[in-house]
Amino acid sequence: MGGQSDKWVLMVTAQTPTNIAVIKYWGKRDETLILPINDSISVTLDPDHLCTTTTVAVSPSFDQDRMWLNGKEISLLGGRFQSCLRELRSRASDFEDEKRGIKIKKADWEKLNLHIASYNNFPTAAGLASSAAGLACFVFALAKLMNLKEDHSQLSAIARQGSGSACRSLYGGFVKWIMGKEENGSDSIAVQLADEKHWDDLVIVIAVVSARQKETSSTSGMQDSCKTSMLIQHRAKEVVPKRVIQMEEAIEKRDFPSFARLACADSNQFHAVCLDTSPPIFYMNDTSHKIISCVEKWNRSEESPQVAYTFDAGPNAVMIARNRKTAALLLQRLLFHFPPHSDTDLNSYVIGDKSILQDVG
């Protein structure tokens, strides 16, 4: 290991956008490997608006693995980071930089320590899929640094072990996480259904209703749902398999009315499962409900739906408008119903379109 001196540092920086599920993942059949009870489908967002940027570094002078999130040191001891690090280190390859005299053998990666600095350009743990972007970026940046030969699908299976939804952020555009059948999770991977150029007239508008951290994490919420909800089994076995097929078809044909109907129904059923959990989980608040009513009313007043809405494990609304004109009308309506400084807790809007993961050097 090393070269003329042991003072070298190798660094990689990557940027990974978050993704928003239009057919939701909720419930695991294996907690350690993070294997879901149903397939899910998501849209990857524009990295200019919601993304994680992570710089990873390796040096013989680092005496332990360390990580910082938004400038604050966090523990890497949690099982999820360790699962990803274990997988990554075991697949790392030899690395050589002749100019700088740096040579790292495959086995050296087990001994070398890493420093990881990650930054989210949006609120962490507020139901905007921060863990998805964070863990995907963690895995993608380290895979580059450690010279892994795995393709994005194989990397998605590593990211999945950090946070389920993270596996879908390894691709841009429309992505499906296949639940898989194998006990070891080898076939529980993300695949790209269509790239970011497909259906590029869609515009995503996010209403940040609250930037506060949610009270019930997705991990514990879905554990409680699996233990106590009867609806979740019906959803996973009867409803989602059919919806996934219909959603794939809607995406392929750019069929907005079907896309909107399926996305809204799936978000509402996911929140119904949360209410069917004991004790019930309330991720949405009054403002979220008002946004749903406003969009539903508008959609019903038109010949066909103009906007789809979906809510993850938090009150923030993700709305998908069929084109730019509709997005402008949507913003007009939102500003009318939820004016700034009103008594609702809606505080900002983020607008973007679908995009891709970037390796920034």
Ligand code: DP6
């Ligand atoms: C509501 O991926 O955060 O956003 O696998 O336990 O880390 P863990 O959960 P996480 O759950 C995301 C749930 C969701 C729906 C979705 O993104 O599909």
